[in-house]
Amino acid sequence: MNYISPLATVATDLQPAVSVRGLSRRFGNGSPVLDKLNLDIAQGEFVALLGRSGSGKSTLLRALSGLDPVREGQISCPQESAVVFQESRLLPWKKVWQNVMLGKTGATRSDARKVLEEVGLGHRTDAWPLTLSGGEAQRAALARALIREPKFLMLDEPFAALDALTRLNMQDLVSSLWQRHKSAVLLVTHDVDEALLLADRAVVLEEGRIRAELPISLPHPRRHYDPAFVQLRSTLLKHLGVDE
Amino acid sequence: MSGAVQHSTASSVSRFAIPSVATFSPSRRKWLGRLPYRNFGRYLSPLLMILCWQAACSTGLLSTRLVASPVQILGTGWTLVQDGTLSTNMGVSLLRAFAGLSLALVAGISLALISGLSRLGENIVDAPLQIFRTLPVLALVPLFILWFGIGETPKILLVALGSTFPIYLNLHKGIRSIDPKLLEMTRTLRLSRSQTIRDVILPGALPDLLVGVRFAVGISWLMLVVAEQVNADSGIGHMMMDAQDFLRTDIIFVGLAIYGLLGLISDQCVRVLEHRALVWRPLHIQRTGNIG
Ligand SMILES: Nc1ncnc2c1ncn2[C@@H]1O[C@H](COP(=O)(O)OP(=O)(O)O)[C@@H](O)[C@H]1O
Ligand SMILES: [Mg+2]
Numbered sequence: 001m002n003y004i005s006p007l008a009t010v011a012t013d014l015q016p017a018v019s020v021r022g023l024s025r026r027f028g029n030g031s032p033v034l035d036k037l038n039l040d041i042a043q044g045e046f047v048a049l050l051g052r053s054g055s056g057k058s059t060l061l062r063a064l065s066g067l068d069p070v071r072e073g074q075i076s077c078p079q080e081s082a083v084v085f086q087e088s089r090l091l092p093w094k095k096v097w098q099n100v101m102l103g104k105t106g107a108t109r110s111d112a113r114k115v116l117e118e119v120g121l122g123h124r125t126d127a128w129p130l131t132l133s134g135g136e137a138q139r140a141a142l143a144r145a146l147i148r149e150p151k152f153l154m155l156d157e158p159f160a161a162l163d164a165l166t167r168l169n170m171q172d173l174v175s176s177l178w179q180r181h182k183s184a185v186l187l188v189t190h191d192v193d194e195a196l197l198l199a200d201r202a203v204v205l206e207e208g209r210i211r212a213e214l215p216i217s218l219p220h221p222r223r224h225y226d227p228a229f230v231q232l233r234s235t236l237l238k239h240l241g242v243d244e
Numbered sequence: 245m246s247g248a249v250q251h252s253t254a255s256s257v258s259r260f261a262i263p264s265v266a267t268f269s270p271s272r273r274k275w276l277g278r279l280p281y282r283n284f285g286r287y288l289s290p291l292l293m294i295l296c297w298q299a300a301c302s303t304g305l306l307s308t309r310l311v312a313s314p315v316q317i318l319g320t321g322w323t324l325v326q327d328g329t330l331s332t333n334m335g336v337s338l339l340r341a342f343a344g345l346s347l348a349l350v351a352g353i354s355l356a357l358i359s360g361l362s363r364l365g366e367n368i369v370d371a372p373l374q375i376f377r378t379l380p381v382l383a384l385v386p387l388f389i390l391w392f393g394i395g396e397t398p399k400i401l402l403v404a405l406g407s408t409f410p411i412y413l414n415l416h417k418g419i420r421s422i423d424p425k426l427l428e429m430t431r432t433l434r435l436s437r438s439q440t441i442r443d444v445i446l447p448g449a450l451p452d453l454l455v456g457v458r459f460a461v462g463i464s465w466l467m468l469v470v471a472e473q474v475n476a477d478s479g480i481g482h483m484m485m486d487a488q489d490f491l492r493t494d495i496i497f498v499g500l501a502i503y504g505l506l507g508l509i510s511d512q513c514v515r516v517l518e519h520r521a522l523v524w525r526p527l528h529i530q531r532t533g534n535i536g
Contacts, residue, residue: 066432067428083432085429087425089425089428091426091448092524092525093524094447102443103430103433103435103439128523128524129524130524130525130526131526148433
């Protein structure tokens with residue numbers, strides 16, 4: 001595929017899993033949505049991407065996942081990558097386990113079931129997607145990504161449409177999955193707490209460039225009331241242009 | 245089978261009243277409980293009309309030369325069944341409808357795939373079909389007789405032509421209106437083009453195809469009526485035209501009833517097919533998704 005540079009084939013532990021160099025993207029004749037953007041994600045690193053609505057977060061993800069062609073700049077990222085979107089995007093006419101296996105040659109129903117159990121959805125293996133709740137559908141979408149054993153996982157506001165309680169459960173799930181699988185993760189979110197709970201590093205996108213980076217070196221599991229957490233939150237909010 | 249499947253199968257009892265799934269007791273009871281109250285109101289008025297019709301014929305208010313009485317029609321129907329006239333003619337009609345519909349399915353689906361799956365195909369196929377579709381197909385009858393004579397060919401082709409359009413138009417629309425987000429998802433999963441067509445495009449367009457098939461079935465009977473009444477030596481339509489020569493309104497009414505019955509049964513067949521093929525849709529979605 002054209003968006004993967006030859007660099008990716010000789011990846012070592014020292015090399016970042018994902019590297020973006022000088023990536024630009026504009027629609028029509030307007031100002032660029034992405035403007036010579038640089039970003040590295042280390043192997044096994046969890047990066048949260050923040051920025052106000054329309055700042056180009058999804059545009060960056062679409063370029064990384066190969067949905068949009070890269071015309072200006074370079075991207076290198078692992079062949080084994082997977083994306084989870086805000087909507088589960090399950091095929092309604094295939095049972096949950098068939099959706100999980102979609103496009104994964106050699107996988108069996110029991111493989112699918114195993115992954116579904118890992119995301120806490122083993123009991124809905126044979127369900128039709130339209131009968132799932134919002135949270136269950138996102139779990140199925142996560143399972144569909146996990147069965148591919150991705151080295152790089154992209155999540156585009158995966159919990160934005162869920163209710164607050166379900167979102168907390170899903171954040172726990174993603175945190176434990178990541179600690180087990182240790183793939184590189186890029187999570188797009190507009191929820192500062194979510195970024196601080198999950199990520200190793202928060203990155204703020206503004207006017208097409210990375211405006212701020214904030215390492216989050218708190219031990220897991222993280223607590224909202226931890227003074228260090230509270231401190232980081234106000235720093236991050238300041239970067240996002242919000243004064244408490 | 246999961247709970248979801250059982251749930252939607254059970255629902256077919258109340259919607260279509262299929263005896264074969266009547267073993268599902270809770271909804272069966274519900275259905276039976278509703279039956280007398282509901283049907284009483286529904287069938288009272290038609291029954292009353294038939295009674296009035298019979299009374300009018302018996303008292304001589306209506307000339308039986310112009311309108312046969314219900315009792316007469318039933319008797320004639322029974323005679324036609326017994327001497328084999330009805331089954332022969334009905335067999336011929338059914339065969340024509342079946343052959344025409346099969347042709348329409350093959351043609352309609354092929355054309356829709358060609359124009360639905362490629363831009364080039366759409367440019368070649370769609371425009372002529374859209375022009376052609378505005379033509380009343382029945383206006384082609386004289387031309388068809390000139391070209392194909394009065395054998396089976398013009399009748400089957402007329403049925404096929406008329407029912408190709410709804411199949412083509414609905415399937416084409418179905419393919420074109422597949423959620424682009426799903427197609428995007430198949431690209432991130434690196435599905436091949438043929439996998440995408442098989443797993444996403446075809447099943448996604450199936451509901452629209454089935455809607456098209458239901459329209460096609462209705463149109464096929466319409467085409468057949470005309471084709472058989474214009475020129476034929478067999479079939480229900482021919483039986484009715486024959487009866488006209490001998491002023492046998494009773495036979496004409498039997499023919500009408502048969503056409504009505506055939507239309508009803510074939511429509512139910514497609515509905516059952518629809519229900520089977522679309523088990524993945526929960527009940528509330530099925531309700532809004534269906535026509536009629
Ligand atoms: N296909 C497109 N055509 C034109 N403009 C687009 C397209 N996709 C995104 N944009 C524009 O690019 C900007 C960034 O969009 P997006 O990446 O979706 O933002 P977000 O950070 O909210 O995910 C927006 O102003 C949007 O209007
Ligand atoms: Mg977005």
